[in-house]
Amino acid sequence: MILRGLTAADWEEQAELIHGSLSTWYRTRLNSAKFGEDAAPFRVFPELYEALDPGCCLVAQEEEGGPLTGTAFFHPRETHWAVGIVATHPGAAGRGVARRLMEEIIGRAEAEGKPVRLVSSAMNLDSFSLYTRLGFVPRRVFQDMKMEVPEGGMPMMESGRVRVRAAREADVAGMADLEMRLNGIRREKDLRHFVENRQGCWRLWVAEDGDGVVRGFLGAVVHAGSKMVGPGVCEDEEVAAVLLRQVLDAEFRGQAPVWLVPVDCAGLVRRCYEWGARNVELHLASVRGEAPEMRGVTLPTFMPETG
Ligand SMILES: CC(C)(COP(=O)(O)OP(=O)(O)OC[C@H]1O[C@@H](n2cnc3c(N)ncnc32)[C@H](O)[C@@H]1OP(=O)(O)O)[C@@H](O)C(=O)NCCC(=O)NCCS
Numbered sequence: 178m179i180l181r182g183l184t185a186a187d188w189e190e191q192a193e194l195i196h197g198s199l200s201t202w203y204r205t206r207l208n209s210a211k212f213g214e215d216a217a218p219f220r221v222f223p224e225l226y227e228a229l230d231p232g233c234c235l236v237a238q239e240e241e242g243g244p245l246t247g248t249a250f251f252h253p254r255e256t257h258w259a260v261g262i263v264a265t266h267p268g269a270a271g272r273g274v275a276r277r278l279m280e281e282i283i284g285r286a287e288a289e290g291k292p293v294r295l296v297s298s299a300m301n302l303d304s305f306s307l308y309t310r311l312g313f314v315p316r317r318v319f320q321d322m323k324m325e326v327p328e329g330g331m332p333m334m335e336s337g338r339v340r341v342r343a344a345r346e347a348d349v350a351g352m353a354d355l356e357m358r359l360n361g362i363r364r365e366k367d368l369r370h371f372v373e374n375r376q377g378c379w380r381l382w383v384a385e386d387g388d389g390v391v392r393g394f395l396g397a398v399v400h401a402g403s404k405m406v407g408p409g410v411c412e413d414e415e416v417a418a419v420l421l422r423q424v425l426d427a428e429f430r431g432q433a434p435v436w437l438v439p440v441d442c443a444g445l446v447r448r449c450y451e452w453g454a455r456n457v458e459l460h461l462a463s464v465r466g467e468a469p470e471m472r473g474v475t476l477p478t479f480m481p482e483t484g
Pocket residue numbers: 198199202247262263264265266269270271272273274275276277296297298301302303304306307310
């Protein structure tokens with residue numbers, strides 16, 4: 178098996194591989210056709226990830242020049258490396274392709290002394306087994322929630338002690354510090370990338386108190402290939418609810434985005450149900466290596482999968 182870096186010439190084939198892998202897995206295991214027939218939206222991964230983390234993707238082949246059998250993106254950050262998305266061609270499943278890709282990434286992260294973090298489906302025993310065999314430990318459970326946001330907007334709610342507004346360049350360090358204080362990880366690069374928004378698809382909102390202190394932030398991606406809320410980290414569920422309502426209202430009217438809520442944040446979960454959200458899947462946040470406690474109300478995302 179050969180591992181090498183992704184090149185622009187691979188994008189088309191990689192999108193087909195990721196689509197084929199996800200759609201086959203969900204169709205055969207969960208009887209779900211949620212990934213559709215079209216591979217084109219899956220170009221979102223190389224398109225957005227190569228802009229955020231250039232050169233941070235491995236592909237696998239049986240032999241030089243042969244078809245791609247697997248792919249894995251990685252995201253080096255100040256405190257950790259994150260991994261996602263990982264996919265093996267359905268025709269090469271169970272032959273150690275994903276393990277080889279992961280081992281290579283883990284080895285590079287270890288050489289820098291960094292733990293590795295990822296979010297994976299709790300309904301997927303293949304990826305659960307792959308990651309836990311490699312030493313990842315599930316730390317938190319999230320429910321994936323989805324709703325059709327009304328064209329007329331979300332119901333009003335009291336904003337409590339915080340004021341919510343679109344984030345600016347000057348907020349970036351404060352938001353990164355908040356995540357460091359609450360969850361022990363730092364990824365300032367992502368927050369800056371969101372605020373710069375060169376690709377036009379990134380959103381980032383911040384909640385601050387009356388003294389201008391950052392109490393939470395919440396991003397989103399609004400792209401033909403991915404409509405998702407997150408990443409977000411908040412001091413408490415009230416701040417998270419205010420931010421989530423604002424992001425849904427401002428960015429997703431008439432659309433049906435997905436977001437992840439920690440299952441133990443019962444108040445936030447209840448509020449999502451009141452809005453009409455439905456559960457569509459469960460995910461686990463896992464860490465290999467040092468895993469600081471996650472004390473914040475955390476809303477991870479699959480785009481970008483960097484926390
Ligand atoms: C998840 C996925 C990437 C795994 O890829 P793969 O190349 O088939 O996996 P590998 O063969 O490298 O490794 C699977 C490991 O899990 C182990 N495994 C699989 N099922 C298991 C089970 N029920 N219990 C214990 N171990 C199990 C295998 O033995 C193997 O470990 P080993 O190498 O130590 O023997 C692949 O199924 C896929 O692409 N799925 C769709 C996309 C997806 O879900 N991606 C993950 C997103 S988080």
